[in-house]
Amino acid sequence: DIQMTQSASSVSASVGDRVTITCRASLGISSWLAWYQQKPGKAPKLLIYVASRLQSGVSSRFSGSGSGTDFTLTISSLQPEDFATYYCQQANSFPLTFGGGTKVEIK
Amino acid sequence: QVQLQESGPGLVKPSETLSLTCTVSGGSINNYHWSWIRQPPGAGLEYIGYIYYSGSTNYNPSLKSRVTISVDTSKNHFSLKLSFVTAADTAVYYCARLNWNDYRGLDYWGQGTLVTVSS
Numbered sequence: 001d002i003q004m005t006q007s008a009s010s011v012s013a014s015v016g017d018r019v020t021i022t023c024r025a026s027l028g029i030s031s032w033l034a035w036y037q038q039k040p041g042k043a044p045k046l047l048i049y050v051a052s053r054l055q056s057g058v059s060s061r062f063s064g065s066g067s068g069t070d071f072t073l074t075i076s077s078l079q080p081e082d083f084a085t086y087y088c089q090q091a092n093s094f095p096l097t098f099g100g101g102t103k104v105e106i107k
Numbered sequence: 108q109v110q111l112q113e114s115g116p117g118l119v120k121p122s123e124t125l126s127l128t129c130t131v132s133g134g135s136i137n138n139y140h141w142s143w144i145r146q147p148p149g150a151g152l153e154y155i156g157y158i159y160y161s162g163s164t165n166y167n168p169s170l171k172s173r174v175t176i177s178v179d180t181s182k183n184h185f186s187l188k189l190s191f192v193t194a195a196d197t198a199v200y201y202c203a204r205l206n207w208n209d210y211r212g213l214d215y216w217g218q219g220t221l222v223t224v225s226s
Contacts, residue, residue, distance in 0.1 A: 001168075034212045043201055043216035044152065050210050087152055091211035095167040096154040
């Protein structure tokens with residue numbers, strides 16, 4: 001299985017901050033990476049697919065980058081509704097695997 | 108707008124079989140992959156498996172010996188069975204559409220259902 005590592009389990013930030021969340025794959029996965037946002041008690045929501053493509057309806061303050069083994073999700077200007085947990089997920093091979101999650105908390 | 112809804116018992120006894128159904132509305136189950144994902148309380152996400160509308164399946168090797176996913180296209184739903192459950196199977200279970208052909212993302216999710224394994 002491909003292991004996905006999000007090195008930061010939490011990040012503290014303020015409204016308006018630029019936030020960067022990183023994800024590393026144990027093997028090269030080309031650009032087959034997705035990012036999800038999950039709020040408490042809710043299902044995850046797809047934000048980014050194929051590493052950098054914005055899902056329809058998702059705010060343009062979210063962006064993704066990377067390929068191979070190292071990936072980044074950036075929130076350009078943090079808004080109150082962005083406080084949540086973010087997960088990366090590799091889609092290069094089965095079984096699909098997720099990172100452990102990074103919780104964006106209010107500073 | 109595609110919507111998914113999980114249904115099934117919220118409490119299952121140890122060693123018994125967990126059974127859940129996901130009903131898809133607002134779109135056809137045809138031509139897509141449909142998956143099950145679970146999340147233990149306070150923990151991360153785990154892929155259980157998928158079924159293609161035609162019936163082909165893929166299961167997480169960690170659960171493969173206990174998992175069966177089936178589909179009923181006439182009812183626009185698919186189902187999960189997990190046998191010989193233990194407390195470690197207590198989790199919120201989500202069904203989701205896996206848009207593999209277009210971009211390999213889980214683009215529609217059910218709200219999730221908590222299944223507790225306890226006697």
